[in-house]
Amino acid sequence: MVQPRLKSKTLTSALATFFLFFLLLWRCVLSDNELVDYEAAYLKKLRKAIFPAPSNWFTATNMCDWSRVICTDGVNGRTVVDINLSSMSLNGTLPSGLNNALLNLKTLDLGNNSLTGPLPSFAGLSLLQELHLELNNFTSVPHGCFQGLKSLQQFSFTSNTNLEPWTFPADLTDSIELRILDLGATNLAGSLPDTFDSFPDLQILELSDNNLTGLLPKSLAKLLKLRSLYLNDQKLSGKIEFLSSMTQLKYVWLQGNAFEGPIPDLSNCTNLAELYLDNNRLTGAVPPSLINLSYLEEVFLANNSLQGPMPAFNKNVDTIILEGNGFCLKHPGPCDYRVTTLLQVAEAFGYPFQLARTWRGNDPCDRWSFITCDIQGKIRTVNLTNLNLTGTISPAFGNLSDLRELHLSGNNLSGSIPESLTTLSQLKILDVSNNNLSGIIPTFSSSITLNTTNNHGLVDRSSPPKASPPHPSTPPPSPTNRARLTASRTTPLWIKLGAGAAGSVVGIIVIFGVIVFNRKKPLDLEKGNVPTRCLLDKEEENGMVMKMTLVSLWCIQPNPLDRPSMGKVIDMLEGSLESIPYPPKPVLFSPERLVSQYSDISYSNEHETSSTTTEEIDLEKGLM
Template sequence: MCYFKQPAKLAVLIVLPLLLLCYGIGNIHCYAVHENSEDFHSLLEFKRGITSDPKGALSNWNPDTHFCQWNGVNCSSTRPWRVTELNLTGQNLAGQISPSLGNLTSLDTLHLESNLLNGVIPDALTNCSNLAYLDLSYNNLTGVIPPKIGFLTKLAGINLIHNNLTGGIPAALGNITTLLVLALSENQLNGRIPHEIWQMSNIVQLYLDQNNLSGGIPQTLSNISSLQELSLASNMLGNTLPSNIGDALPNLTLLYLGSNHFDGHIPASLGNPSGLEQIDLSSNYFTGQIPSSFGKLLQLNYLNLGENKLEARDNEGWEFFHALANCSFLNELYLSNNQLHGAIPNSIANLSTNLTHLQMGGNNLSGIVPPSIKKLNGLIRLALDFNNLTGTIEDWIGKLTNLQHLNLRSNNFIGTIPPSISDLTQLIFLSLANNKLTGFVPPSLGP
């Protein structure tokens, strides 16, 4: 679950007058005057590299029209009319990115995302020394990230999400002190995350998820107070998390580390960033108790700790569950496939009334489901499958009227399926298999 928030555009649209060699006198054919021939020819060369233009985005890219009025092109407000922005987002353009774009040395914004471009990112793009925002996401680009990308010392944002880029992350990226957004998700990048990346003094969003990165996070993590969103999910990262991770990232709002090989205890310091809203540590090898410090995260709305080896065997181990009652915005809680033992605490009734997803399947839960669970009547999805729960379900099931997905399979529930289950009019999935229920199936559950 991951997403990329694009910053506001860094260039302002400037409408320029069309410069004509003549003014349409008689039947004389008029051509635009392209005072800046270098930018003009560089754009034409880019057009030649495009093999398919189904939307006609480049239809007016011809000498009859001044290049500053070509679709997707913005220029400076004074002569010699330098190109400052090229925006051809979502035009389904196919072909390759011409190295000629490297001649647009006044370019500060390049938007070529959501096309069908292939080939490599030209090294020549690193000649665009004024480039502040580069977005080539959602294409079919291959090869490596240009090693000289560190020459773009004015970059504020770079988005290369969803391509087929290979190789490592250039360490030089960490030297761009202006960089606010670095998004390299959904590629085939490998190797370790360069140490320099963890030293970026102004970084706000760092998205490296869905690659083949290895190694881990430095055990002594320096203070990166600017970082708000960190996603490293779906890689091959491992080792333990630095114990000071929550203190080093005090302004963190989103942390996605799921589907990796992290192990050891979850650091208690993760309860310290007061604005932390989303945490995903699922599908790793975390052990020990879940920190009760999560209860300090008053803005927390999403917590996914499923598919780990986390334990709760006594009152101390379940303290985190009581503490989560403080998280009044908690919307989704995933604890499935861990090593939670014993009865579900009665404090389940104190969880946020905003809770829509609660999954605790695949543990070693026993005893009855506290009837007070019916207070969580905003639940859309409830999964308690593959546990050792017993008792009846009639005291609470009919009150959860917003349920769409209910999974109670492979437990020891007894009694009958209560008629009140017919009150669950939103239900689209129900599994009660492998229990000890008796009697008839209510007609409301029939075809």
Template structure:
């Protein structure tokens, strides 16, 4: 009896499998008509009577458009107070050009719209969608504009499949819970027509991709990232984004000095507030005739307060940077000298946080003064990068210069030998090279821990290239001799090998004949 029930159960499972298989196969062979899809969509969205989707023919529904052959081409039901869900059958509307569902309360997961090759515009912003599939954009070769702002998606990364949308011009996904790094496919090599890229109020991390360089993007919003790390690093890449009109980078962790803006002749709005930018405001920014709005509040900018054109709306909250003076004006010459020194190190943040005001002897980090003159500069073990500035030689009262145990590269500037009061210079524990300048005999010079000190790296590199540029060509001769020797070796070796093979073959043939006739 037990065996009978088991057999019946297995048979039922088998029949259920066959039924689902045939149903699935039938749906693939005979996909639902556009009319069927719209009826399914009506059921899942449950629109209010005011939308008037009562006609049996969906082509007669309000905010729905069809082609001559009754294919659905547009669904434009934004701002209709709809509270349903989105049927997955919508993926069968292969002639759909515009899908506009913005400003409703549609919830649940977004279905995949994979391979809707006619779709050009997607507007799903300001709804309650809770997830977006990884293949959502796959095969959308006609897609031009996307707006999915303000949806409570579960965390997701921008998918590689977005590259399929080669015609994409506008991509807006503000407040859409995007995580990870900004991918490198928003550049000119893949999405060359992209004009607007809006990714504000997400949880992105890392830096701006180098692939942005040369793009035609006009408006970029990445402000207000919610991630712990936020967006970081330099923004130098934007100097090669010469089509930019609008840059919103506020409320992140960007750092370092500002780039050269001279090529950004279209820039109108620049918001950099609430970051960690250092250094001086470049004249290339203040001189931009296109600029209309700029916000630099709450950073670590140094030097003089910049003076913009009267046509520029400037947001500068007082005392939120490290300018030398509270109002526009020239800094003290010694302040300018120290800022030039900091420039060669990339304007370190630790200096920008401390070097405020216009009096370096008023407790500036790393400096010791006597009677208003700097006598000691001690930057030992500060993790500094860059090169040693020749501007140190302008601090004539300097007695001790301590730059040990950092990451300085380049050479020791020969100008330092002119310092009249210097009696100690310590550059040990760096990555310096080149000849040590001839300091006076009473100057203590410490250079240990620099493996390449005394080596002329530039000339040795030159000698390695093209037979020793600027030399007598001896390297070229040596390489030529070596090459000829190699060729001779292989030719002689090849002839010897052929002779050996022939000799062995002769001996083998001779022995065989002897055995046969002997």
């Protein structure tokens, strides 16, 4: 009787164990098909916030079975990776907390609906790859909304016209894998930050129809993979030379801004198909590099200030819009040589807009600003004073053979004065003062009135060599009645003698004498009245030394009545050597003593190594 009871008890225990195992297995299977609590809670909030929500969101018990929701296996159960509710005519406001709930989200597409209110924060969704919010009615973007989106590749937010003004999101710099960025018509304002080098793989940049202002950042030129650039219809300015570096460009829309300067070289943009540059302030000639592009289909250049010959595009270009420019002719063909020359002048200035707005057509004498012609159509005067021009002076000015006056003062021009200006036989006035010019001033005819003042880098060929400054170790002058005469190989001997023998007054005479002497040819040197060791080898320099020595001796006469006035000094220096009488010997003059004192001083034009010999003359003992 005992054995059957034991068998029954054992069977009951086994059935209970099996049933418990079945319950645990069922629970595990069920949990694998359900979302974790925080994801499920957010989806319930979303279902309540938007309308009309998909119908099966109210009937399906398992949220991973909801339409347009995709789940995958996660560590703690099922997790949402994709939500696509695009083009469902949805209304409502997205609930906050999305970035704290849907941590594994990879794609969120809510585009083409009527959603309103502020965006929820997406910060920290490091797995998010695609974010589509375009064509809605969102009203604001919270600060830091896009921070930490390290995997983001596509972000479309275009056509949210009800947004409050906001600036380009600096927090997007975390999205280094970004390939498509579309923020067109989102009420962006202000200038663009110089952070586009954070997007090395960017291929499409759409920022059109906003209120962006100012210059484009330099980092924009580093988007070397960019294929489509849309910046049209806002208030951007500056030059567009950055296009030259974007060799993968196919579509460029920059119309409706305030871009200036010439169209850059586009010869490396071989894939370019559409170029919209109309309604800007572009100047200069249409470059051949644009005209010769093989795949160009549409080009809009209307309503600029383009100049030069009208371009003749290839037959493969379907649409060409060119009206509203300043081409020299209404059909392709060469311009008048005067127009070509003046456009070369403008090119050296960077094709400034203040010139281009009136330098239109094929006749420079027909209302071209800053140009004056005679009744025969010859250009006589070019006056570009105080226009804040930059760049350089073009050698093309030399082709204006009838030019009489050229005024370029009061600008910011750099570079040198072209030698070609010296060939203008009728030129009477050349004014390049108050610029930043440098180099040697060319030799012009003496009949030309030349003004080169306030160009600190310019050097006159006739200017004397500058004396070297005193060596730092040279002691200050002694307060006693001793004159310290210092000679150095780095300074011409005649300057040292003049300065040491006669003091500051004679030093001024010497410097002025150099200027005068370099403008007039000296006469023959009169022999025998100057210490031979004070003379240099060149005949002209010897004559100059003689004249300045005689004038200096007159200037240090003990009797003030014997000293010449400055006007007389000028006449003496400009006159002939024979016209200067020999002064009486002053107390301090003794050629023999001077020769003996400088017997140890040598001067060589071939060696510039400093070597200083100092002699002291005791003035208390007197001289012979």
